[in-house]
Amino acid sequence: MKTMTVQGVELILSQPTQMALDWVGEPEVKRQLEAAWLILSNDDVPMSPRVIGKPGIGKTTLAYAVARSYSDNVYLLQCTVDTRPEDLLITPVIGEDQRIRYHASPLVSAMLTGGVCILDEGNRMGEKSWASLAPLLDMRRYVESLVAGIKIPAHPDFRLAVTMNDDASTFDVPDYIQSRLQPQIALGFPDAEAELEILKVNVPEAPDEVLKLVNAFLQRSHEENKPYTTRDGVNISRYAVKLLHFEQHGVQDAVEQALQQTLGTAAHGFFVEEVMAPPEVVLKPLEVLLLGSPHEIEFIAEADLLEADLDEDLDEDLDALELNAEELALLEDDDDELDEV
Numbered sequence: 011m012k013t014m015t016v017q018g019v020e021l022i023l024s025q026p027t028q029m030a031l032d033w034v035g036e037p038e039v040k041r042q043l044e045a046a047w048l049i050l051s052n053d054d055v056p057m058s059p060r061v062i063g064k065p066g067i068g069k070t071t072l073a074y075a076v077a078r079s080y081s082d083n084v085y086l087l088q089c090t091v092d093t094r095p096e097d098l099l100i101t102p103v104i105g106e107d108q109r110i111r112y113h114a115s116p117l118v119s120a121m122l123t124g125g126v127c128i129l130d131e132g133n134r135m136g137e138k139s140w141a142s143l144a145p146l147l148d149m150r151r152y153v154e155s156l157v158a159g160i161k162i163p164a165h166p167d168f169r170l171a172v173t174m175n176d177d178a179s180t181f182d183v184p185d186y187i188q189s190r191l192q193p194q195i196a197l198g199f200p201d202a203e204a205e206l207e208i209l210k211v212n213v214p215e216a217p218d219e220v221l222k223l224v225n226a227f228l229q230r231s232h233e234e235n236k237p238y239t240t241r242d243g244v245n246i247s248r249y250a251v252k253l254l255h256f257e258q259h260g261v262q263d264a265v266e267q268a269l270q271q272t273l274g275t276a277a278h279g280f281f282v283e284e285v286m287a288p289p290e291v292v293l294k295p296l297e298v299l300l301l302g303s304p305h306e307i308e309f310i311a312e313a314d315l316l317e318a319d320l321d322e323d324l325d326e327d328l329d330a331l332e333l334n335a336e337e338l339a340l341l342e343d344d345d346d347e348l349d350e351v
Contacts, residue, residue, distance in 0.1 A: 019158050020112070021100065021158075022113045024085060027074075027085055029250060029277065035208065036204065047059075054170045059194070060167075060172045060173070060174050061172070061195045062176055063196060063198060064175070064177070068240060070130055084120075086117055086127075089132050091134055095156075098116070098142055100155040101157070102157055102158070112157070117129070118162055120170075121146075125168065127171075129173070131173060132174055140184055144190070199239075205240055209225060209244060213248050217251075223261070224265060227280075230280075236277075246272050266278060272337065273277070
């Protein structure tokens with residue numbers, strides 16, 4: 011248990027977060043985050059970016075992977091609607107000797123050690139909690155704890171990032187905080203190749219057939235603006251592999267069952283209709299104008315086949331007639347020879 015003393019008050023530090031996470035997605039967003047945290051001179055300070063995107067597409071993974079390249083002390087703080095200012099800063103607790111002791115939050119621990127703090131899902135917090143961080147997010151770079159009665163300056167190497175979900179279950183971040191959380195780094199859905207690689211990294215024991223089916227489902231859902239994410243794909247793949255372990259399912263059946271039990275009936279129906287169904291013939295407007303509708307084209311095709319069959323039958327009949335004519339000519343020649351005799 012590490013401690014530090016600030017203005018005569020002993021603070022018990024939080025433990026850094028240890029995770030085996032690597033960024034596999036788009037390298038451009040990684041470069042943007044690295045640029046935001048870059049320190050160019052002694053007078054420069056790192057920026058405090060916000061990473062925005064749909065839930066489950068890798069915002070925290072991106073921030074953590076980049077943070078580990080800057081420091082071994084990376085702290086994650088999960089924000090909720092119930093997060094209070096003291097939860098972000100310092101919390102008083104009663105020790106074994108019945109004395110009050112002060113626990114530094116992951117954010118304050120990162121400030122004191124020169125580490126990196128990631129506020130995960132920051133836009134789930136209310137304005138009162140954000141207000142306590144306002145001086146930290148500008149050039150002042152400190153926070154004040156009313157509970158402990160101290161002002162805590164940030165280490166020069168301290169860095170902060172905030173991940174924010176782009177959904178309806180969040181609060182509007184106050185404008186004076188938004189202006190401090192810059193730049194904005196938008197993270198979108200990965201393309202097919204990158205998403206398949208993400209699945210392989212997260213579920214290395216999965217057969218290629220499973221990953222390709224799940225990847226096809228995810229890509230089709232992105233095209234149709236469905237709410238299914240890469241995290242969902244990882245969970246589907248993991249469960250499908252476990253089902254296959256009992257050797258009672260084929261690959262497709264395992265994926266379908268995993269998908270239905272993970273995302274529900276609607277997602278399963280979407281998979282069956284959009285991924286496993288045979289592709290429809292899509293005609294361009296000019297083709298429809300020249301050839302007609304698909305039903306008309308099908309009727310024409312059937313008519314052509316019928317006409318071809320009739321032509322073939324007619325050819326056979328003509329061949330038969332020609333053969334009969336030749337036989338008749340031979341018979342007539344035989345009759346003439348008999349008459350001469």
